[in-house]
Amino acid sequence: MRDSVWLRRLASAKLALWLIGALIVMNLLSVLVPQRIVLGPNFESFVSDYPMLAGLTEFVGLSTVFTGWPIVVVAVLLAVNVTACTLLRILRRRGVVPVPRAVRADRVVTLGGVGPKAGAAFLDGARTLLQSRRWQIVSEAPNGIVARAGRIGFWGSMLLHASLLVLIVGGALTAITAFKGEMAITDGESVVDAREAYINVVDMPRIGPAFTGARISLDATEVKYEQEQVVSAVARMRGVDATGRIVNKNVRVNHPLDVAGKSYLLLNSGYAIAITVDTSATGAAPRVVRLSEETPYGWRDSFPLPPTTDGRQAELRFLATPVALEEGQPMPVEKFALTDPHLRAKLVVGGEEVWEGRLKPGETQQLGPGIALGFDGMRLWDRFLVRSEPARWISYVGFWMAVIGAAVRFAFPERRFAVVVGVVDGHEVADVIYRVRPWSGFEARADKELERSLLQLATGSAPSGPDAESSPSETE
Numbered sequence: 001m002r003d004s005v006w007l008r009r010l011a012s013a014k015l016a017l018w019l020i021g022a023l024i025v026m027n028l029l030s031v032l033v034p035q036r037i038v039l040g041p042n043f044e045s046f047v048s049d050y051p052m053l054a055g056l057t058e059f060v061g062l063s064t065v066f067t068g069w070p071i072v073v074v075a076v077l078l079a080v081n082v083t084a085c086t087l088l089r090i091l092r093r094r095g096v097v098p099v100p101r102a103v104r105a106d107r108v109v110t111l112g113g114v115g116p117k118a119g120a121a122f123l124d125g126a127r128t129l130l131q132s133r134r135w136q137i138v139s140e141a142p143n144g145i146v147a148r149a150g151r152i153g154f155w156g157s158m159l160l161h162a163s164l165l166v167l168i169v170g171g172a173l174t175a176i177t178a179f180k181g182e183m184a185i186t187d188g189e190s191v192v193d194a195r196e197a198y199i200n201v202v203d204m205p206r207i208g209p210a211f212t213g214a215r216i217s218l219d220a221t222e223v224k225y226e227q228e229q230v231v232s233a234v235a236r237m238r239g240v241d242a243t244g245r246i247v248n249k250n251v252r253v254n255h256p257l258d259v260a261g262k263s264y265l266l267l268n269s270g271y272a273i274a275i276t277v278d279t280s281a282t283g284a285a286p287r288v289v290r291l292s293e294e295t296p297y298g299w300r301d302s303f304p305l306p307p308t309t310d311g312r313q314a315e316l317r318f319l320a321t322p323v324a325l326e327e328g329q330p331m332p333v334e335k336f337a338l339t340d341p342h343l344r345a346k347l348v349v350g351g352e353e354v355w356e357g358r359l360k361p362g363e364t365q366q367l368g369p370g371i372a373l374g375f376d377g378m379r380l381w382d383r384f385l386v387r388s389e390p391a392r393w394i395s396y397v398g399f400w401m402a403v404i405g406a407a408v409r410f411a412f413p414e415r416r417f418a419v420v421v422g423v424v425d426g427h428e429v430a431d432v433i434y435r436v437r438p439w440s441g442f443e444a445r446a447d448k449e450l451e452r453s454l455l456q457l458a459t460g461s462a463p464s465g466p467d468a469e470s471s472p473s474e475t476e
Contacts, residue, residue, distance in 0.1 A: 010084035019078045026074070030065045033057050067175065079168045086161040089154075119143070119421035122430055125457050126419045133450055135417065144420035144431075150441070156408025163401035170394030176206040179388040183216075183264070186272045186288055186381040190217040193262065198386070208390065212260035215240045221269055221380040223336035233336075235266050235382050256384075265385040269336060271299040271320045272381040273343055280370035281306055290381045291320055296330045298344075305371075312350035319344040320378055341378035347371075413441035419454060430458035 009015070034046045034057075043063070047054040054063070061068040127137060127145055135147040180203040183191070191197040193214045204210050217238040224232040235251040239259030249257045256263040271291045278284040291299035298321040305314040321331060323340045347355040347367045355367045359375035366372050418433040432454045434447065 007084055007088055010080055011088045012081075016078070016081050016085075019074055019081060022074050026065050026070060029062055033062045033065070035063060035065065075168050075172060079165060082161055082164045082168075086158065086165075089157065089161075119428060119430075122458050123419065123421060126454055129450070129453060129457065130417060130419075133446075143422060144418065146416060146418045148414065148416050149443075150412045150414040153409050153412035153414045153437075156405045156410075156412065157414070158405075159401055160405030160409055163398045163405055166398030166401060167395055170391060170396075170398050173391035173394060174389050177208050177389070177391050178203050179205050179210050179262070179386070181386050182267075183384045183386050184290060184381055185216065185218040185384065186290060187218055187220050187379040189288070189381075190215055192216075193260070193386075199383075205388075212262060212388075213242050214260040214262070216257070216259065216264065218382060221336075221382055223269070223380075225334045225337060228333040230336075233266070233269070237264070239264075261390055262386055262388040265387070267383045267385050269380050269382050270294065271378060273318060273320055273378050274376035275303075275343075276364070276374035276376060277303075277305070277316070278364075278372040278374070279306065284374075286376065288379075289318070291318060295319075297321070297325070297328065298331055308349060314347070314349045316373065317346040317348060336380060338378055338380070343375045343378070345373060345375075347373075409438065410441075413437060413439055413443075415441070415443070415447060417450070417454070430455075432458070 034043060034054075057063045061070050065071060123145060127140075130145075130147040131137065135149050136151065137145055138148045139146040179201075181198045181201040183197055184199050185191055193212045193216060195201070195211060197216075201210075217240075219236040219238065222232070222234045222236070223230060233252065237249055237251050237257045239247040239249075239257055241247075241260040247257065247259050249255075251257050251264065251266050253266055256265040258264075272288050273291065274286070274288050276284055276286045289301065289303055291301040293300050298319045300317070300319045303316040303318065305316060308314055321342050321344075322335055322338050323332060324342045325331065341361060343359045345355075345357060345359065346353050357365050357367075359365060359373070361375055361377045364372055364374035413436050415436045416434070418431070418435075420431040420433070422429060422431065432451060434451055436444075436447070440447075
């Protein structure tokens with residue numbers, strides 16, 4: 001069967017090398033050029049600082065190398081290349097294998113007999129010898145035969161080719177179905193996996209739902225110290241999916257909670273204060289405030305209050321510490337051991353500080369006419385990286401297919417012997433051609449012995465063993 005010219009071009013190793021080189025260049029560019037998927041919201045600062053450069057990189061797709069058109073084009077071409085290569089190998093294996101010509105021979109020896117009968121007798125003897133060594137005759141012609149061994153290696157090669165396609169498909173499906181975001185949960189809090197529960201969403205799936213509706217609870221966060229070093233940080237969590245299945249787990253770094261196809265990976269922790277703000281307008285309103293900024297002197301944040309009667313903006317500013325500290329005194333190393341929490345608060349109205357004080361858990365202080373602040377206690381909050389990659393298993397299957405296929409391919413290399421009879425310079429000669437892919441394999445010594453036996457059979461001498469010193473005469 002004649003192969004299509006276009007099929008051979010699409011299956012060429014040169015095209016594969018160019019595509020692999022393009023992937024390497026894309027990896028280098030992703031390091032040199034700021035990537036939107038890596039920087040997230042901070043990418044806008046790059047746009048504002050370097051508008052022309054940012055516009056150019058976005059126009060040519062370099063700011064989204066692994067999520068834009070560059071990776072799509074390379075992945076599609078690589079898939080076409082692998083598919084064409086696989087199809088070409090199958091067609092060549094199933095089709096008639098042409099017998100090589102004498103002028104393409106690796107070794108040319110003059111036949112031991114005279115006339116056509118010598119060539120026919122040599123081919124019969126070669127066929128018998130090859131079959132006795134369990135070689136498969138895959139092609140026969142009046143002037144030659146082709147035999148093959150290592151059939152399992154061929155299927156290992158097919159498995160390796162298929163694994164590349166599976167990896168490409170798995171990577172593409174993972175990219176369009178993946179979810180990535182960040183969630184903050186306070187000790188004792190329970191949230192539902194919905195958009196409002198996330199403080200930041202990085203990746204939204206293009207196919208399939210983004211949120212599961214599972215209920216995620218954080219019972220408590222426990223941090224243990226030994227010699228001023230953290231030896232254990234555990235978040236005791238519970239998840240309930242839509243079917244009612246309950247998952248309890250002590251979440252640690254690199255040991256996430258897995259619920260409803262999502263993993264909740266512990267990143268870091270901070271302080272949360274339970275306060276009660278009592279105003280004449282709203283009454284007593286208990287709430288939990290997560291303090292977002294860590295400083296050497298404690299965790300701080302602000303809390304807005306309703307405007308005053310004269311329209312001035314008002315807010316509370318907090319600084320929480322795990323123990324009682326003096327002004328300007330840094331926090332201890334064991335900052336997550338809340339042994340004696342204290343809260344310093346300031347009331348700011350219209351940009352002016354009108355009250356400042358310090359509270360212990362259970363204390364309430366009057367900040368001014370018609371407003372009081374109660375400090376109910378302090379706890380920890382945890383930030384989680386939430387990921388969902390429902391198609392990732394396809395890539396894992398492709399990886400193990402590649403491992404098994406490569407192992408089989410190298411353990412059982414595909415070998416071929418072509419034996420041809422022809423006439424060169426008026427002499428009847430025999431050609432013995434040996435080919436092996438991808439390496440000589442563990443049968444190299446046996447194949448060398450078989451090659452010597454075929455050459456000796458052609459010259460009419462008795463076959464010798466693998467250690468024989470004699471060799472047939474050769475002509476160029």
